[in-house]
Amino acid sequence: MNNSQFLIFSSQLAILALLLPAALILLAGGSLAGRRPARSPCGTSRAGVSLPAGMPYNRNPLSNRSGTIPMSDVQQRIDQLVKGNRVVLFMKGTKAMPQCGFSHQVSQILNHLGVDYRDVNVLDDMGIRDGIKQFSNWPTIPQLYVKGEFIGGCDIVREMYQSGELQQLLGDKGIATKAA
């Protein structure tokens, strides 16, 4: 190896030595970016937006699906849950152990009214957690359904309870409540 060959060889080595760590950093960064940070059940997620007051929502969840497009398995399961239970609350945690303050509030209201309801823990199933948002066209949990009708989330249910509208609606739909 003559002098100029040695110079070329050593400069190639130097370039490699510079590029290798950069490539390793990029690779590590890429795999870290793919990881989701740990968060509490009530933490915001990609759909975890806070709703502006008066945001429109679909009170009839069945109206946003075309009869010509077959429902996915998860949408079918949700449909069965909604149709097969007179009152169903999609929540984080269970009625016995809510894992989010919003879900807790709605289940407390239903418990207080003595309503017999089915609880569906969305934390047990990511498909249901995402699917219910599409089903209702509503971005957050909890979600309350009465006789197949989407009633609302925590804020709506609480306001309806405070105004007596919830009790009225339950009565109109033949859902038994205890005098509260």
Ligand SMILES: N[C@@H](CCC(=O)N[C@@H](CS)C(=O)NCC(=O)O)C(=O)O
């Ligand atoms: N203002 C909402 C509060 C509910 C809420 O913000 N839920 C969030 C945090 S628990 C949520 O469901 N985020 C989407 C998710 O966690 O999948 C309501 O009235 O229900």
